[in-house]
Amino acid sequence: MSQYETLSLCLSGATLIFLAIYVAKTWSIAKSNKESAEQTRKLIEETRISRDEETAPRVIVFFDLHEHVAELVIKNIGRSVANNVKISIEPDILKLLDKDIGEYYTTLFTHGIKMLVPDQEIRAFLNTTPEMFQKSEVHLTYNIQVSYEGGLLCKKSVDKSSINLSLFADRTFIPKPGIKEIAEELKNIADAIKILKSP
Numbered sequence: 728m729s730q731y732e733t734l735s736l737c738l739s740g741a742t743l744i745f746l747a748i749y750v751a752k753t754w755s756i757a758k759s760n761k762e763s764a765e766q767t768r769k770l771i772e773e774t775r776i777s778r779d780e781e782t783a784p785r786v787i788v789f790f791d792l793h794e795h796v797a798e799l800v801i802k803n804i805g806r807s808v809a810n811n812v813k814i815s816i817e818p819d820i821l822k823l824l825d826k827d828i829g830e831y832y833t834t835l836f837t838h839g840i841k842m843l844v845p846d847q848e849i850r851a852f853l854n855t856t857p858e859m860f861q862k863s864e865v866h867l868t869y870n871i872q873v874s875y876e877g878g879l880l881c882k883k884s885v886d887k888s889s890i891n892l893s894l895f896a897d898r899t900f901i902p903k904p905g906i907k908e909i910a911e912e913l914k915n916i917a918d919a920i921k922i923l924k925s926p
Contacts, residue, residue: 775879779879783805784884786802786804786809786875787804787873791850797852798850798851799820799850800848800851801848803845809842810841810876811839811874812840812841812874813839813873814836815871816869816870817869818869865892869889869890871890
């Protein structure tokens, strides 16, 4: 073997070794880039989910019993619009309703609410509290399920809760005087003044 062939063989071997190192390093860099891209994708997804949770709608349903009135309240306490709000309450709350208004609220439970903007609330009169608690159909615990869509991801949310009315069952509600009561008292005062002025 000549000196030229030996040198050529050594150069070819060295080139092959450098090429193998170059390929290995390139593959290592490509693998790092792929891992970095995957980490970036996960971070973006986590940020997107976190942002959605911060700005998502949040619909709550509760009973508001005040003075002599019982109302069902549906409110969006979230930061974006809640769409297609559906409510189900077990046992059936429609039995608590006054007969004259029961059919009106059936629509609320069968068709739901198309949209609730942030801080919007809908109050549905159920009955007067003394009459409501005298009904044999009244239950002290109600299970509520509310479902709605919204947020950045437009995902469907389903929230479940339970409401216990036993705290209100024995409570006496003292109504605030209304216009009628104030007018009656003013009339009584005027009558008393007339009696004092008469000889």
